[in-house]
Amino acid sequence: MSAAPDRPWRRVAAATGLLSADGQVRPTIFAEMSALANRTGALNLGQGFPDTDGPPQVARAAADAIMAGHNQYPPGAGIPALLGAVAAHQHRSYGLELDPDTQVLITTGATEAIAAAVLALVGPGDEVLTLEPFYDSYAAVIALAGAVHTTVPLVAGPGGFRLDEAALRAAVTDRTRLILLNSPHNPTGTVLTRDELASVAAVARTHDLLVLTDEVYEHLTYGAPHVPIATLPQMAERTLTVSSSGKSLSFTGWKIGWISGPADLITAVRTVKQFLTYVSGAPFQPAVADALVDPQVAAWVADLATSLARRRDLLCDGLERAGFTVVVPQGTYFVLADAAPLGYADGAELCRALPGLAGVVGVPAGAFTRAGSATGTALASWIRFTFVKQTPVLTEAVERLGRWADAGRTGETP
Numbered sequence: 001m002s003a004a005p006d007r008p009w010r011r012v013a014a015a016t017g018l019l020s021a022d023g024q025v026r027p028t029i030f031a032e033m034s035a036l037a038n039r040t041g042a043l044n045l046g047q048g049f050p051d052t053d054g055p056p057q058v059a060r061a062a063a064d065a066i067m068a069g070h071n072q073y074p075p076g077a078g079i080p081a082l083l084g085a086v087a088a089h090q091h092r093s094y095g096l097e098l099d100p101d102t103q104v105l106i107t108t109g110a111t112e113a114i115a116a117a118v119l120a121l122v123g124p125g126d127e128v129l130t131l132e133p134f135y136d137s138y139a140a141v142i143a144l145a146g147a148v149h150t151t152v153p154l155v156a157g158p159g160g161f162r163l164d165e166a167a168l169r170a171a172v173t174d175r176t177r178l179i180l181l182n183s184p185h186n187p188t189g190t191v192l193t194r195d196e197l198a199s200v201a202a203v204a205r206t207h208d209l210l211v212l213t214d215e216v217y218e219h220l221t222y223g224a225p226h227v228p229i230a231t232l233p234q235m236a237e238r239t240l241t242v243s244s245s246g247k248s249l250s251f252t253g254w255k256i257g258w259i260s261g262p263a264d265l266i267t268a269v270r271t272v273k274q275f276l277t278y279v280s281g282a283p284f285q286p287a288v289a290d291a292l293v294d295p296q297v298a299a300w301v302a303d304l305a306t307s308l309a310r311r312r313d314l315l316c317d318g319l320e321r322a323g324f325t326v327v328v329p330q331g332t333y334f335v336l337a338d339a340a341p342l343g344y345a346d347g348a349e350l351c352r353a354l355p356g357l358a359g360v361v362g363v364p365a366g367a368f369t370r371a372g373s374a375t376g377t378a379l380a381s382w383i384r385f386t387f388v389k390q391t392p393v394l395t396e397a398v399e400r401l402g403r404w405a406d407a408g409r410t411g412e413t414p
């Protein structure tokens with residue numbers, strides 16, 4: 001087994017911490033925790049998908065599109081109406097000018113946009129620099145490309161998880177080719193400030209790096225403004241921006257995403273993307289195109305953000321009352337909470353026990369770090385919980401966690 005060849009799947013399993021010593025591939029922590037939730041009837045605050053669907057008129061538009069015959073391969077880049085709607089959205093929201101014919105590409109969710117961009121732009125010998133913790137697909141696709149994954153930490157402090165700017169400058173080498181950014185950030189809930197983005201931009205310009213930025217939570221912020229790094233001086237020419245309808249519209253299963261940026265880079269991404277999936281989501285594309293230009297849908301998304309801010313507060317207050325240390329997120333679906341004050345040093349161990357102890361499921365923050373990294377050590381006792389669940393579910397979860405913590409404090413078993 002020691003002489004096992006370096007197959008891509010093995011690199012992916014190793015990079016995501018799923019390769020065990022005997023060469024077997026373990027299920028992801030998300031699969032393990034969701035199975036545990038199903039088995040025990042615990043409330044699943046692990047995986048981040050909404051338990052309420054998006055706007056009914058958008059669902060109706062997709063159903064109508066099926067009945068109207070939008071059921072064959074759409075154009076390779078995406079249907080013109082959706083390409084135009086993405087360009088119009090970027091202009092209306094951020095003042096970014098994009099030619100829909102050459103600077104926008106529709107993908108199978110943000111996931112495929114990121115995968116196609118990484119596979120198109122980096123290879124063996126290149127380094128890809130991401131924040132740490134990071135969304136799990138990044139490590140997988142960097143490994144698939146044969147590139148080296150380097151990271152810069154987000155560090156917990158009074159102002160939230162903030163970018164370590166000195167570490168950022170130190171992490172860049174002459175092999176760094178791409179910075180893969182994510183703001184609003186999963187799993188910390190950080191919304192990078194204009195100053196933090198300016199320091200990333202300065203590094204990218206100085207070292208002539210490309211930036212790939214995952215902005216799927218662009219509309220789900222709670223007071224902190226979302227700034228696309230492509231809007232900073234001289235950054236549009238080196239930045240690929242990724243987003244998706246999954247999170248903004250609460251249709252995560254539709255998998256309609258997009259990537260935009262300079263025409264030559266979009267051509268590169270499209271060259272790879274066309275042989276991954278070619279196309280997808282024919283009836284969903286016109287529905288999302290209409291949604292992106294519909295002011296009523298924009299109001300629905302704004303209401304979603306308002307409602308999520310309230311649900312964030314409900315969950316954060318409850319976690320604090322139960323004894324966790326909480327860093328209140330400024331965006332996304334997620335909060336990171338530290339179980340160390342409750343006497344738990346190992347977040348993964350507590351996540352496996354929590355369904356039995358309290359009837360609640362979370363995922364360990366370590367799932368978003370590299371094995372053995374300093375950030376992994378710093379976050380060893382942290383757990384990610386999602387608040388994109390209906391208020392009664394969160395209320396019940398918070399009550400359960402409170403009862404468990406109270407029982408612990410008085411020495412009883414719940």
Ligand SMILES: *Cc1c(COP(=O)(O)O)cnc(C)c1O
Pocket residue numbers: 108109110111112135182185186214216243244245246247252255256257
């Ligand atoms: C959910 C999520 C994605 C995946 O988006 P899809 O459009 O479903 O592929 C990508 N990045 C982050 C940070 C996410 O949380």
